[in-house]
Amino acid sequence: MMRRQIPLALCFIFGVFMTIQYFIPHHTIADMQERVLMWLQTLLAFAFLLGTVSLIKLHYHKIRNRADDRGYSFVALTGLVTMMALGFFHPQHNLPGSPFSLMFLNVQVPIEATMFSLLAFYIASAAFRAFRARTLEATLLLVAACIVMLGRVPIGDMIHEGIPQATRWILEVPNLASKRGVMIGVGLGMMATSLKIILGIERAWMGGGD
Amino acid sequence: MVADKGRMSAKRFGTGLVTLLTLTALSLCPAPAAATDGALAEADSLAPVPSLAPPVNVRAVDTDNDRGSQIDVSWEASADVEFGRVEFYRILRSSHPDTGFAAVGRVGFTQTSYVDAGMEDETDYYYRVAAGAGEELSYSPTIGPVVSRPHWFNMGRLNCLVAVIIFVLAIIIFVTWAKGGRDLFIRRLPGLDEVDNAVGRATEMGKPILYITGLSGISDVATIAAINILGEVAKKTAEYNTRLIVPCADPIVMAVEQEVVKEAYAEMGRPDAYNDDDVFYLTRSQFAYVAGVNGIMVRQRPATILYMGMFYAESLVLAETGSSVGAIQIAGTDAVTQLPFFITSCDYTLIGEELYAASAYLSREPILLGGLKGVDAFKFMVGVLLILGVIAATLASSGVIEANFMAPLYATG
Numbered sequence: 172m173m174r175r176q177i178p179l180a181l182c183f184i185f186g187v188f189m190t191i192q193y194f195i196p197h198h199t200i201a202d203m204q205e206r207v208l209m210w211l212q213t214l215l216a217f218a219f220l221l222g223t224v225s226l227i228k229l230h231y232h233k234i235r236n237r238a239d240d241r242g243y244s245f246v247a248l249t250g251l252v253t254m255m256a257l258g259f260f261h262p263q264h265n266l267p268g269s270p271f272s273l274m275f276l277n278v279q280v281p282i283e284a285t286m287f288s289l290l291a292f293y294i295a296s297a298a299f300r301a302f303r304a305r306t307l308e309a310t311l312l313l314v315a316a317c318i319v320m321l322g323r324v325p326i327g328d329m330i331h332e333g334i335p336q337a338t339r340w341i342l343e344v345p346n347l348a349s350k351r352g353v354m355i356g357v358g359l360g361m362m363a364t365s366l367k368i369i370l371g372i373e374r375a376w377m378g379g380g381d
Numbered sequence: 382m383v384a385d386k387g388r389m390s391a392k393r394f395g396t397g398l399v400t401l402l403t404l405t406a407l408s409l410c411p412a413p414a415a416a417t418d419g420a421l422a423e424a425d426s427l428a429p430v431p432s433l434a435p436p437v438n439v440r441a442v443d444t445d446n447d448r449g450s451q452i453d454v455s456w457e458a459s460a461d462v463e464f465g466r467v468e469f470y471r472i473l474r475s476s477h478p479d480t481g482f483a484a485v486g487r488v489g490f491t492q493t494s495y496v497d498a499g500m501e502d503e504t505d506y507y508y509r510v511a512a513g514a515g516e517e518l519s520y521s522p523t524i525g526p527v528v529s530r531p532h533w534f535n536m537g538r539l540n541c542l543v544a545v546i547i548f549v550l551a552i553i554i555f556v557t558w559a560k561g562g563r564d565l566f567i568r569r570l571p572g573l574d575e576v577d578n579a580v581g582r583a584t585e586m587g588k589p590i591l592y593i594t595g596l597s598g599i600s601d602v603a604t605i606a607a608i609n610i611l612g613e614v615a616k617k618t619a620e621y622n623t624r625l626i627v628p629c630a631d632p633i634v635m636a637v638e639q640e641v642v643k644e645a646y647a648e649m650g651r652p653d654a655y656n657d658d659d660v661f662y663l664t665r666s667q668f669a670y671v672a673g674v675n676g677i678m679v680r681q682r683p684a685t686i687l688y689m690g691m692f693y694a695e696s697l698v699l700a701e702t703g704s705s706v707g708a709i710q711i712a713g714t715d716a717v718t719q720l721p722f723f724i725t726s727c728d729y730t731l732i733g734e735e736l737y738a739a740s741a742y743l744s745r746e747p748i749l750l751g752g753l754k755g756v757d758a759f760k761f762m763v764g765v766l767l768i769l770g771v772i773a774a775t776l777a778s779s780g781v782i783e784a785n786f787m788a789p790l791y792a793t794g
Contacts, residue, residue: 222632222662286668360737375609
């Protein structure tokens with residue numbers, strides 16, 4: 172009983188407080204809000220400990236149980252331990268040229284850049300799939316995409332001066348209107364979800380049930 | 382006698398010549414410095430002194446709708462600004478009208494206002510504004526007293542409060558109706574209808590379901606909506622005894638998701654089927670997370686992948702990899718910029734607000750459906766207001782009605 176009532180009560184109190192502080196600028200309320208946000212930051216710092224424990228536990232179990240993909244777990248744990256050791260035990264680890272910094276800049280950053288660069292290839296494959304003119308909607312999308320792509324490069328203007336203008340119209344009228352429609356719905360949906368959570372109507376985030 | 386007259390004339394001539402030579406010599410010699418400076422100072426005092434014109438019409442008022450300890454100071458530009466002589470304005474404050482003025486701020490010559498902060502509330506203050514160029518300052522008259530006060534309501538957000546009250550009322554009315562047993566129609570959402578089939582397919586194939594809640598933290602409403610949907614999906618996977626894998630990018634989200642999945646399994650009478658290692662933390666780093674999830678997709682070959690929540694540039698990389706392993710993919714996000722990618726790569730996509738409706742739609746709980754209808758009612762009101770606004774703006778632009786009649790509605794705090 173208490174296991175559910177206490178989180179619900181806390182959610183209601185802080186939810187109502189954060190709502191009314193938006194309308195009350197008085198420093199008494201503003202100071203309290205800043206304090207709550209500081210608590211949040213403190214909680215987040217502790218939460219990373221939770222994450223690290225989860226990560227270590229998962230990969231340790233995989234190695235211990237001799238799972239098929241335990242090689243990856245070994246690499247993940249080695250990386251975690253190495254970076255932690257370099258960070259904790261090397262003085263001035265965040266200075267340029269330190270082993271921690273070298274590992275970060277020469278291992279993690281290039282790997283992440285590689286992952287990001289994959290996006291270009293995936294955009295090409297997704298575009299190829301999206302632009303197949305099999306239906307009326309897909310054909311319209313194909314035509315609109317061609318106009319926008321041509322209007323964004325100098326050759327579009329060289330072909331016809333109306334292409335950049337058509338591009339602008341597509342982006343500023345139908346595209347923006349539909350974006351705004353989605354955004355209004357999203358805003359109201361967010362408000363409704365927040366309200367349902369604050370009032371305790373929506374409880375699935377606690378694991379469902381009553 | 383004649384000889385005496387001649388000597389007298391010669392003597393006068395000599396004296397006159399010496400005097401003339403002396404005067405000529407004196408006029409050719411440099412004059413003493415003190416004498417020259419005195420002459421120049423006398424000349425300057427006679428000419429008009431070109432000093433800076435001070436700023437005029439200085440005003441200081443308590444800042445509206447603030448937390449307190451703030452005063453808005455404004456003025457009209459010094460007349461010398463147009464001649465390029467003013468370099469800056471210095472704002473001075475004192476708690477006495479005549480003494481103790483100290484500089485509290487300095488702004489460029491193009492500005493004519495300054496928000497002074499950090500003073501005590503309910504205390505009289507006096508202000509002067511000086512136009513400055515180099516070391517030269519030209520002060521305005523002292524103005525005041527002015528008192529800063531904290532405010533208990535932000536009048537600029539009154540329109541927002543009215544909208545929130547109407548919104549809350551709409552939801553409460555529909556929830557009450559739903560509690561009373563009134564039948565509420567909700568249109569079909571094919572993506573959510575397909576969840577059952579997707580879970581069934583995974584069960585038949587003996588493959589897991591991958592559920593991804595995006596990169597946002599627990600403070601993002603989209604993540605909470607995704608967690609709500611996760612609870613419903615977990616009930617189905619518990620029922621069908623299908624493995625559910627949930628890699629997390631945020632440790633707090635992970636803790637909540639572990640609890641949600643565990644409770645869902647317990648509710649379906651399968652607490653033993655829950656595995657803590659299936660809801661785990663990967664990393665906060667965006668593309669490291671992508672690499673980890675893509676690795677799981679390629680190795681585990683899930684039959685179904687659900688993307689629910691807030692996504693950024695990783696959306697397409699994830700969805701295209703999922704598509705390449707032949708999984709059924711259902712996405713739902715409120716990230717407008719990522720929607721086209723999901724629509725292209727996934728079988729079903731929940732667009733924007735449908736993400737927030739999903740939990741009510743899947744659970745079919747009357748109270749949640751009531752909330753959903755309340756949102757629809759409010760959205761209808763917003764739609765009507767938008768149409769009225771468009772008509773009013775059109776009439777205002779054509780001069781039929783006053784152009785700024787809706788200005789109070791635009792005010793924001």
